Amino acid sequence: MPVDTWLHFILGFMIIGAIAALEIKDILSSIIAIGIVGLGLSLAFLYLQAPDLALVQFVFEILCVIILIRAFTRRGQHPIGLKRDVPETVIAITILSVIFVLSIFAFKELPSFGKPIVRVAERYLAKGAQETGSANLVTSIILDYRAYDTLGEVTVLFTSILGAFTVLRTIGRKHRK
């Protein structure tokens, strides 16, 4: 079967998983349904022949599910019972359908699958191995041609741990008298 068929199957599966994650009342089942979305994305990357991304996505999704399960499923925590109001549902469906119609027009303008507008990838593919000496072209791009982006990624990691530490610390600073 062609790649597109598999991609449509996986994307449909991910959408079903996302809807299940929203609708299930039990929070543990909901988190596992979120995991379906990430692992489906990992499979989609694998079908699109991007093993680097698939590996990162797979490993990271497992870590995310572990963190969510450990952090949010505790004893005595009850799910919030949601009652749907009719006007809110009508407004949400209207806005979503407007976005859907607009996105149909927007996606027609996008370049077709596998034919990018930006031509810089051709230079990477042609000369990347000689210029950087790295056999893995993805690594040669993110750590040589685009190393500034990786510096930003490192900053994001540093900020995330700083934020988690600052928000969640239990012992605050002592006050001066």
Place this chain on the structure above:
Amino acid sequence: MTETKGMSIIVKTITRFTVWLIFLYGLYIIIHGHLTPGGGFAGGVIISLSFVHFTLAYGREFFLKRHKISTLHNIEAGAGLAFIIIGMLGIAWAGSFLANFIDRGTLFTLKSAGTIPLLNIVIGAKAGMALYLVFYYLTTHRSFPQNYNEHEVKNEPQNYTK
């Protein structure tokens, strides 16, 4: 095994066999980042997963007896500093920030690609420690107790005096 924290003895025994295999796999992914799929970030997440595996199976107290949290903080911040230092060395030798100033070597060998393996190792240490610390703080710091509202009312006025 007199430890009462953590999971059952079956999980602890299996963990003893699997945790270092996961750690070595993460190291392999980092060191071979310029040759095979993967790289610093993926390997770092795998290393942090091995730490998470250890913490979940043996409990937090057992982990804290062997590793200091401040050491993990130092590794994480030092890796961020090392990334910038390698970038600065690029200015000194090759003229631009984060330039590849080491000899490229021969393709498809472990010792090739100049600064890319160094940066992979730095990012691996950074990502591994940072993600483990995020896991640690999110799971062990119980900032939402059961009687949250009561707790808030009791402690709030003291926190905001002056």
